Amino acid sequence: MKLDQLRAFIAVVETGSFRSAADSIHKTQPGISAAVKALEEQYGILLFDRNSYRPTLTAEGHAFFQQSKKLMSQVLQLENLGHDLAQGTEAPLQLCLSQMALDDDCMSRIKAFQLQHADIALDITTDHLYGVQEKLAKNKCEIAIGPRYGLDDRHAFIELNKITMMAVINPDLLATLSANDAKIKQQPLYSIPQILVTNTAENAPENGHQYVLPTGKRWYVNDFQAKKAILLHGLGWARMPKHCIQSELDNGQLVPMEVENFTSQNQLPIFMIRLRHQTQSYQANIFWEMMKNFSNVTRTDL
Structure with a gap:
């Protein structure tokens, strides 16, 4: 399986025809057909029902399309990261904060971190209940801050406050x-x-x-x-x-x-949480240590 084959397959689904797919990704129509056929032969499945006027996804094709979209989204993120790194730009630190944890203590910690590490960009999302830990499980953040919903042996966590x-x-x-x-x-x-x-x-x-x-x-x-x-x-x-x-x-x-x-x-209790098996970025390790060592003296100075 090659990325060009997936791009061709996705283009056919999203444009509705092999001809339109060829125009949208600047390939020839025979090239699009060959790419889709190669995928079908590799896995021994039919992705499209070709008996209708326009190509229609089979049940197998629909399932394959859903996963293909997820994979191509990750590929795009990786490509963007590669370009950023080549330009000397570090990826932002991804955090997920529980909506109920956004008190003065949490905000003061984050403000203190930014004052000391202004060069580190933050990508902050908020969630609720088990959704916070789910962001970690799906690699949509490196560190989460929230209550103890769904925590188990997979997680490392430190209580920050109540x-x-x-x-x-x-x-x-x-x-x-x-x-x-x-x-x-x-x-x-x-x-x-x-x-x-x-x-x-x-x-x-x-x-x-x-x-x-x-x-x-x-x-x-x-x-x-x-x-x-x-x-x-x-x-x-x-x-x-x-x-x-x-x-x-x-x-x-x-x-x-x-x-x-x-x-x-x-x-x-509100905890700072990460996955034990996940390799932490340089920015995440700095954030973890600073949040852990945060003191009331630091907070009252802000």
Whole structure:
């Protein structure tokens, strides 16, 4: 199998014909046909059903196309990296941060790193729950920062700090519950949506959430910003990182709530995570050591 053969095959699928594929990648039509036929003969499969007016993917061809696209995307990344290295440009350090971990401590660490290593570019993505560790497993980042979802012997991890998670609600909505006790019973909450951030990982157990009422309405959103907006408008209740809603707690737009037989508030450890078997880049090793050795003195100097 050669890359030119894959490029020809992908071009036929994406343009809809051998002629158009030849024009799009500047090859002859016989050359495109020969490249596709060589792939079919190598693996003993038919990639296209040629009985129709236009070439149509077979079931085997569809599966082969999906993997071919992934491979060519990786090839393109490798080619870009090669060009960057030839020009003396280092690839950026890829980080994945849990949305709930973006507190002052985390941001201060990253700021301190950039002040000392301004020449190292960062490529930062955010995710949630098991999606953070999935980025590591799929080699979409070198280092992740987040809670201990899905960690096992494959991972090396160091606790960086703890964040406070707390159940909160709009005070007007809380007033409708007519709670006379210090703690709200679960049953009155069943009719009020519990707002949850969607777990983005493809292979996570269930939905990844640990603190959910066993019964009741649930609404799912993509991020904590949307979650907070729904809370502020009195459309539901939720557990939130305290640092994300501190100003709303201070001005009374949101209030803490204690729910009976439910973890309404707790401290959640935040870890720096990497894969044990993965070869770390020079930039990743510098980042790991600096984050690990970060002190409160460094943070208060910023």
